[in-house]
Amino acid sequence: MNQRQSMTDAGESGGAKPRRLGKNGDGAERHEAIYRTISDAIIEHRLKPGARLREDALAEVFGTSRTGVRKILQRLALEQLVTLTPRRGASVTRPTAEEAKDVFDARQMVECGLMPEVARHIKPDDVRELRDMARREREALKSGEQSRAIKLSAAFHERLAQLSGNATLAAFVGQLCSRSSLILAVYGSSGHLGCESHDHDDLIGFLEAGDGERATAFMGRHLKAIEASLSIVEEEQEAPDLHEIFGV
Amino acid sequence: MNQRQSMTDAGESGGAKPRRLGKNGDGAERHEAIYRTISDAIIEHRLKPGARLREDALAEVFGTSRTGVRKILQRLALEQLVTLTPRRGASVTRPTAEEAKDVFDARQMVECGLMPEVARHIKPDDVRELRDMARREREALKSGEQSRAIKLSAAFHERLAQLSGNATLAAFVGQLCSRSSLILAVYGSSGHLGCESHDHDDLIGFLEAGDGERATAFMGRHLKAIEASLSIVEEEQEAPDLHEIFGV
DNA sequence: CCAGGAAGATACGTATACAATGGCAGCCAG
DNA sequence: CTGGCTGCCATTGTATACGTATCTTCCTGG
CATH class of the missing domain: 1.10.10.10 (Winged helix-like DNA-binding domain superfamily/Winged helix DNA-binding domain)
Incomplete structure (x- = not known):
């Protein structure tokens, strides 16, 4: 446990010359x-x-x-x-039920609100990239790699938000997606994953057509479907109510 | 109990040596x-x-x-x-013009979207608290304390978001308000402060009446007014164009 | 007179050492 | 037998020391 690797200055021992091109970003x-x-x-x-x-x-x-x-x-x-x-x-973090609701409400507001902008800014290259991401997600889902599918799904939503051109909101959506993954881990039923197989493809279709209104509505249903698939039950991990448990 | 540690005074006058001051649990x-x-x-x-x-x-x-x-x-x-x-x-941070636009677009989306929820959840106590905050802000503005007024304005908007009940979005609004203060510092004209005198009071009125729709519209105009009052010009802080400055 | 380079100083990034706190277990008293 | 207490252990929190990169300044050469 005490082995510390001194690889940082492995090749520069003799020189000690100040390098103009500082590769500062290593650490x-x-x-x-x-x-x-x-x-x-x-x-x-x-x-x-x-x-x-x-x-x-x-x-x-x-x-x-x-x-x-x-x-x-x-x-x-x-x-x-x-x-x-x-x-x-x-x-x-073990998200509480309240946090889960907050996160999905926030996603509903922000991601839906972003759809018109995305539909306006999206370019053919973006469409191809999104379709590729959706395809990889579908493949991961088909081969049973839940972990990979969840990560790809979050990445898809985040990339989508980035296409709106608003970096601030995109970063926020990224956080929300990460937290959603946690929520899925706690409250998600095992058989039913977050995003349905073809939802993302359908969404891309609306965006490609520039139909922001329909994309907004679809995203709304999409998120609602994810939220509805959760089995949010208070687990009372902290304070199990013994009175209730033993019926007195 | 081991109180072998005596509290050394925190002398902040010039020349004070960095002394270990009491570092008991309140770190x-x-x-x-x-x-x-x-x-x-x-x-x-x-x-x-x-x-x-x-x-x-x-x-x-x-x-x-x-x-x-x-x-x-x-x-x-x-x-x-x-x-x-x-x-x-x-x-x-010196916000760029693009960041300023992103921040205000984000505020437009989130704060407006939150108004209906706020109108539904607001209670008489909250109304009183908000009115008090608005009054203090007005007073600060009247007495020329710009700094205080800006902080109070940001606090008002943040508190408003908290009343929606969504802690996640409220925290996000808090960040946006802080960044807005920075944006005002860079792009705000000196004579014209962020929020107009009676805007916040009018908004409280709509919320108290439970009229979320009107509150939403008003908040939208309010934020647009703030954004419009900015003089967003690229200052070229990195490369001052000497040719232009010295007239050839 | 200006430009380029070198040396020193300044300040950040990282690692390590020390201190304090929370948890746990064993012991004693009721 | 149960309940509280006191000691130790593990782990985090803080401070300090060291290495390194960058910036400034000065000196020398063209």
């Missing part, structure tokens, strides 16, 4: 990669809600120090993917 | 307070866009170490209030 890129790895693991449900994320363990796994891990954890916490409890560390 | 609270202090300073334009925020200086001012400052800075960066350029430190 930042690595942390970005670690962030994405953890984020993907959460979104793909390889890390289940409630799983504890110890800083030491993560630091060892990724070959970095706790400092960098903490930074990543804080970022994930601000995106609500992990919960940071004050002296007890980080764990994958 | 989180103190950092929260520091975060709010910096955030307020930015929102109130006491820290102008482009101002550099050196970690050492902040650490010394607030009597903490760079570690804590970094955490706060990262949080502010994720909320887009400060920009973190690798190897060059933090500075107050």
Whole structure:
């Protein structure tokens, strides 16, 4: 556990020459990669809600120090993917039923509201890209790779939002999609995945035709369908009501 | 109990050596307070866009170490209030014209979309609270305290969003309002502040009457008015065109 | 007189060490 | 036998030290 790799200055020991072309982004890129790895693991449900994320363990796994891990954890916490409890560390967020409703209401508002803009801005290249994403999602679903399908579905919705041209709202939609993956992990029934097979293709069709109105309505139904497929039951993991359980 | 640690006074006068001041359990609270202090300073334009925020200086001012400052800075960066350029430190974000448009488009969508919910959920106590906030804002505006007025205006909009009951969207609106303050700092004309004097009072009236539709329309006009009052001109902050400046 | 480079200073990024806190288990008293 | 308490352990939170990159300034050459 104490092995620290000194690969950073492996080839520059002798020179010590200040390089004008500073490849400064090395550390930042690595942390970005670690962030994405953890984020993907959460979104793909390889890390289940409630799983504890110890800083030491993560630091060892990724070959970095706790400092960098903490930074990543804080970022994930601000995106609500992990919960940071004050002296007890980080764990994958377990969304409450109320949060689930808020997230889907927000998606309903923002994603539907974005459809007209998307229909106006979309270009043939975008259509091809979206169709490719939808195809890969369908394939993943067909071959039983639920994790991959969920991630691809979230990526599809996020990409769609990006096409609106509003980076702020697109980033927000991205967060909402990530949180939706968590919600699916907790409240989703196993047999029924998030997005139906052909919904995304149909949506692309409306957008390609420039029919923002119909795309908006379709997106609304699409999201409602996902939300309706959830079995949102309060699990009372914190305070099981013994009176109710034992019937007194 | 082990109280072997004596509280050392936090002398903030010049020349004070970075001394370990009492770091018993209120560390989180103190950092929260520091975060709010910096955030307020930015929102109130006491820290102008482009101002550099050196970690050492902040650490010394607030009597903490760079570690804590970094955490706060990262949080502010994720909320887009400060920009973190690798190897060059933090500075107050200078929003671009495009970002300004995105932010106001987002506010248009979300805040207007929230009005019906707010009109449905609002209670007499909330009405009183909002009226009080609007009154304080008006007073600040009348007495020429632009900084205070801007902060109160942002707080008003954020509180309004909270009344919708959707915490996720409310938090998003809060971020948008903070960024709007920055945008006002850069693009706002000095004479014309963000929100008109009686707009907020009129809005409260619609909401109190439960007229979500009219409130939505009014909020839309309100935000459009703010956006229209901006003088969005590209300032070419990076490459000042000397030829143009010196007339050839 | 100007330009280019080198050296020093400054400030950020990372790692590590230390301190404090929450949880757990074993022990004692009622 | 049950309930509370006190000690230890594990883990996080904070601070400091070090390495490195960038920026500034000065010196030298053209």
